Amino acid sequence: MTKTATSQSSGGDVRLQGISKTFGSFTAVHPLDLTVPAGSFFALLGASGCGKTTTLRMIAGLEDPTTGTVELSGQDVTALPPYKRQVNTVFQNYALFPHLDIYENVAFGLRRRGIKSVKKQVEEMLDLVQLGPMARRKPQQLSGGQQQRVAVARALINKPQVLLLDEPLGALDLKLRRQMQLELKRIQTEVGITFVHVTHDQEEAMTMADTVAVMNGGRVEQLGAPADLYENPASTFVANFLGTSNLIAAEVVAVSGDDVQVTAGDAKLRLPAARCSATLAAGEKLLAGVRPEKVSLAHADDAEAIPDGRNRLPARIKDASFIGVSTQYVIDAGALGALAVYEQNIERDGRLIPGADVVLHWNPAHTFGLDAAQDISAGADLDEEAA
Template sequence: MAEKEPAGELRLVGVTKRFGAVAAVDALDLTVAQGSFFALLGPSGCGKSTTLRIVAGLEQPTAGRVFLAGRDVTDLRPYQRPVNTVFQSYALFPHLDVFDNIAFGLRRRGMADVAGRVARMLAMVRLDGFERRRPAELSGGQQQRVALARALVNEPRVLLLDEPLSALDLKLRRQMQIELKRIQTGVGATFVHVTHDQEEAMTLADTVAVLNAGRVEQLGAPADLYELPATAFVANFLGQANLLAGRVTGRAGGELLVEAYGSRFSVPAGRSRSTAGPVLLGVRPERLHLAPAGADVPAGHQHVTGVVTDSSYVGLGTRHLVRTPWGAELTAFAAYGTGDPAVGAGTGAAVVAHWNPAHAFLVPGDTGPGPAGTHP
């Protein structure tokens, strides 16, 4: 019986890439759905750009196979694959104007109606009227749109984006995030986006794969990864998390009981990635509320005491650092207009940091309670 055709627009099966003794990509299995906006998120050196280059055919895997639309393309040259890549540097031809940059690939392939195809792309990226400008006459965001148009005009099944927005300033980067999502929705192609920017991944992607040391640490919808991270690495890379090192001591109904720093807490079993032994109890900063020392906390909330060591204005609210009795610092974010008393908490104030256990989560931990096992 013939082997069943691999599912998904893009599929990596056991892909490994070694540079000497170092595995930049380590037995990676990954499936990207057709028409999705997929993000590879991770720190520098995690293997995300190497993975993209393997898909593009710019690197040959040491082991494993690459499938595009069910076809094994592992041994095909880059120009033989139905993919195009947009790089961080844009890689526009400086001596060609916008029209000729976009038309370059069409002309090499001998495609018909070059002018019409380029015009449609210019309209899609909102650069009508810029046809005769050179790259040096364009802003960074406009150059990025030309690079997108040049890649998309060839109608690739998969568009690979290698940190294409990292060279832009914050305001322009956010504008281009909106544009990228709009363009992807308009063309319906599969986008695979490499980034180290957590906000960018969560803004753009339908699905995020968090990479660490060449492996997928967790894969899923951005909201799922943020609300229910699988590991401490994911919890702290996709957003920020207060992680209290403890140990599971039992179960009461649908709650797991956790002891940490001499106090007892509980977490819903459905929000727990580990059910026994050492764990890290996580609370996101926006879920951690502050009240004056000695004040009553809402019924059902769990809490620890501490002292505010820093309060910083961050636009939409105030970020507080709270030093706990065991020496770690927790982060609490209080948004303006919510009536949260933490907004006005000042440095040196004794406070109670409290949270609803329904908003906490558990991930595996390999250290016992103490500062070394606490990740504020």
């Protein structure tokens, strides 16, 4: 899709330098430096209380930073009130005017600025969010997803350099939320302006964003493209919070080129040195991580058929949950604890039931290594309500 002249002529870089926020003795956001490139879809992801919404509100001018500066397109706006910043915010409750129809809700910002001829701009914006035929309906006559699109149109018609989205899909049911994730991404691609999106929903962040900043305790734990964060978590918090990870306590035996050999209980495993953030020397402890969908299950009777060169762990099935597209297994790996395995339901083995002895096996290249000094369960059971 071609980007509009509106988006091409605007800036949109967001740069936070040394920005922090304290409320009394509580530090909501520790000093952080963050740059959001113009035209990108950027997500601040984290659990309740991590500081993501406070960070968004400082960009919007709704909170004054305790330290640091906020720059938009190279301009220091730290001291400017919200209405003097080239940003607009879409909130979870949409904040539409119930007494105005959709057309007038979208036109509101233009009329407030004294613009007389609004018809063309409003119609273009309603077409962008695919609500043209509903222009004369009231908000209460629309679904939640349609109201959300009206809120986006009302914000975008003001031609902001940056659109801030504060848990915009939180009030929608799961199916509609997934539809709206794709819809918002389409809109952002079409208009080409910077979107900064706050969410506690990992799938939402990974579906929509070009770049994700995972926040924890008022700090950015890791920053990167969704696939990179998922495949190469830098901490146990990111490994556990962004999806599910099996983290296995292990000890380094030897390092040979790019190959690291470790022992985990009685098992010997291998992993790439390039995927290790832990110290690599014989005798050092590390956590060997592997995602549940990367692991295969073989019944113990078929162990000899497992190809050579794969990591393998003997274990026993503790529980199995059929969820349609896959079966999720809880595996008892003895001293190594409980592990998760997700297998697609393509050719189900009827012997893989609770109590069955099995061998877990996977490609060593799918293993990552983390510093064992971290909390192995960090981020695993966080409250998923919006901050």
